[in-house]
Amino acid sequence: xxxxxxxxxxxxxxxxxxxxxxxxxxxxxxxxxxxxxxxxxxxxxxxxxxxxxxxxxxxxxxxxxxxxxxxxxxxxxxxxxxxxxxxxxxxxxxxxxxxxxxxxxxxxxxxxxxxxxxxxxxxxxxxxxxxxxxxxxxxxxxxxxxxxxxxxxxxxxxxxxxxxxxxxxxxxxxxxxxxxxxxxxxxxxxxxxxxxxxxxxxxxxxxxxxxxxxxxxxxxxxxxxxxxxxxxxxxxxxxxxxxxxxxxxxxxxxxxxxxxxxxxxxxxxxxxxxxxxxxxxxxxxxxxxxxxxxxxxxxxxxxxxxxxxxxxxxxxx
Amino acid sequence: xxxxxxxxxxxxxxxxxxxxxxxxxxxxxxxxxxxxxxxxxxxxxxxxxxxxxxxxxxxxxxxxxxxxxxxxxxxxxxxxxxxxxxxxxxxxxxxxxxxxxxxxxxxxxxxxxxxxxxxxxxxxxxxxxxxxxxxxxxxxxxxxxxxxxxxxxxxxxxxxxxxxxxxxxxxxxxxxxxxxxxxxxxxxxxxxxxxxxxxxxxxxxxxxxxxxxxxxxxxxxxxxxxxxxxxxxxxxxxxxxxxxxxxxxxxxxxxxxxxxxxxxxxxxxxx
Numbered sequence: 408x409x410x411x412x413x414x415x416x417x418x419x420x421x422x423x424x425x426x427x428x429x430x431x432x433x434x435x436x437x438x439x440x441x442x443x444x445x446x447x448x449x450x451x452x453x454x455x456x457x458x459x460x461x462x463x464x465x466x467x468x469x470x471x472x473x474x475x476x477x478x479x480x481x482x483x484x485x486x487x488x489x490x491x492x493x494x495x496x497x498x499x500x501x502x503x504x505x506x507x508x509x510x511x512x513x514x515x516x517x518x519x520x521x522x523x524x525x526x527x528x529x530x531x532x533x534x535x536x537x538x539x540x541x542x543x544x545x546x547x548x549x550x551x552x553x554x555x556x557x558x559x560x561x562x563x564x565x566x567x568x569x570x571x572x573x574x575x576x577x578x579x580x581x582x583x584x585x586x587x588x589x590x591x592x593x594x595x596x597x598x599x600x601x602x603x604x605x606x607x608x609x610x611x612x613x614x615x616x617x618x619x620x621x622x623x624x625x626x627x628x629x630x631x632x633x634x635x636x637x638x639x640x641x642x643x644x645x646x647x648x649x650x651x652x653x654x655x656x657x658x659x660x661x662x663x664x665x666x667x668x669x670x671x672x673x674x675x676x677x678x679x680x681x682x683x684x685x686x687x688x689x690x691x692x693x694x695x696x697x698x699x700x701x702x703x704x705x706x707x708x709x710x711x712x713x714x715x716x717x718x719x720x721x722x723x724x
Numbered sequence: 725x726x727x728x729x730x731x732x733x734x735x736x737x738x739x740x741x742x743x744x745x746x747x748x749x750x751x752x753x754x755x756x757x758x759x760x761x762x763x764x765x766x767x768x769x770x771x772x773x774x775x776x777x778x779x780x781x782x783x784x785x786x787x788x789x790x791x792x793x794x795x796x797x798x799x800x801x802x803x804x805x806x807x808x809x810x811x812x813x814x815x816x817x818x819x820x821x822x823x824x825x826x827x828x829x830x831x832x833x834x835x836x837x838x839x840x841x842x843x844x845x846x847x848x849x850x851x852x853x854x855x856x857x858x859x860x861x862x863x864x865x866x867x868x869x870x871x872x873x874x875x876x877x878x879x880x881x882x883x884x885x886x887x888x889x890x891x892x893x894x895x896x897x898x899x900x901x902x903x904x905x906x907x908x909x910x911x912x913x914x915x916x917x918x919x920x921x922x923x924x925x926x927x928x929x930x931x932x933x934x935x936x937x938x939x940x941x942x943x944x945x946x947x948x949x950x951x952x953x954x955x956x957x958x959x960x961x962x963x964x965x966x967x968x969x970x971x972x973x974x975x976x977x978x979x980x981x982x983x984x985x986x987x988x989x990x991x992x993x994x995x
Contacts, residue, residue, distance in 0.1 A: 428834035439850050547982075551975035553926055555933050556949060556967030559956060567957045663841040666930045670953070681934050684849055696846045700838050 527610025549604030654710030735979030805863030810870020818878025
């Protein structure tokens, strides 16, 4: 247990400098846009008083590192400023939108994992046989289709041609749960199909390596049934790399979901960022970048912290 | 992952097809890709317009071909940029070690803390939507992965005897690095560059789809798809064709990547 807590402490400590640099990058990104930061943040309609106020607030007369610390202090207190377009505070706005993106991404990746793990395991078990070739071909194909196009095609088929599902829009779960589900089925299925490809290939590759190891042969020699060998001896060990991949996929999706939210006109975090970029709503841009990077780092942290559960060797090294 | 020759053959065939389409477009397209002809708008595929026409009566085949040029140019330049920057910094980091290495690694870790597309989106804020902005943004986003791969190979190569020998016979550190250490990193760089080509095609089409990539009227697969959304029910061919081109490119890259990976390094995992 001692090794485990040391591993956790080390991993947590490593996250801090990364987060600090991420914050600095987001801060300087917006500062690198030519123009007066106060004007950029308040927009063109700001009065001279407001501008002067904000300049003092941002410490624009101070050296840049001091300005950064000012900003960081505000961020740590949860104050990410206000949207230029509608004056709403950035943090609640983002959290609201994040719920939409997170629901879709988490459900899709969970479903994808449920399909990918058995599919990858079977493919590895029957390596180079017909089942395997079919599974590999299907997952390579799925991996090669862009999500926004697959979404568009599914929308065309199930929304427009067959008319089974609503085409555009979103209803919160809290209002009409059943209608809400019909709106998210297509985006969830699209994402799930895309991710099944990557995860199946990952699972297959690691299961193949495990199947070659001696203890599998030993387990077979003991007379265990194939099902027991696969479920008890191969699955737990082969799952660890797939688990890391799930983390990368989850985090990557939160950054890349803007295209899918555009296809299905969902009010998610990605769409908020893209709209903010178009509207030059810099506080929102800054907030979304910071928030998404933070989620990405946290997801990967959680994945790493869960890693010892699947692979006890991690803490030893 | 499928039988080796099948990967190699199908993958190369797909890429040669797309590459050939782009090369041909440099000299010839069936119609002028930007020529607006409103009387021929939204025509379904026919003998005259093989894949139909769009909302301005522009020929879809011609636009797909010109789009292939855009996608290939962006992908080649971005990969070249990321590989150059990543290789130079990776060599420096792995070879000098010490303080320089630490600083480079801290920066690359921080860049990797952003999902690739997100970082590119952020950088597009500064550059605005244009071709060179995308190349720079995606190039910066992907160079840390190259840095890591190169640094790892340098760290293992620098202790080898022939590197030691090169120093002993009086070659400069610079010459040793380029002539004896760098060639050892080629295999992993080639494998990485192949996958990266696919990531860039996907990311560029995604950014163009969002309206943050190559701006119209220059046709790209991404902005063609974006424009096709409005007419998806009336003219589904507009939405199908660019997506099939993107998928064919990515499938080609993935198959070729598998073949290369099996050949150079059976243990290398994809990102």
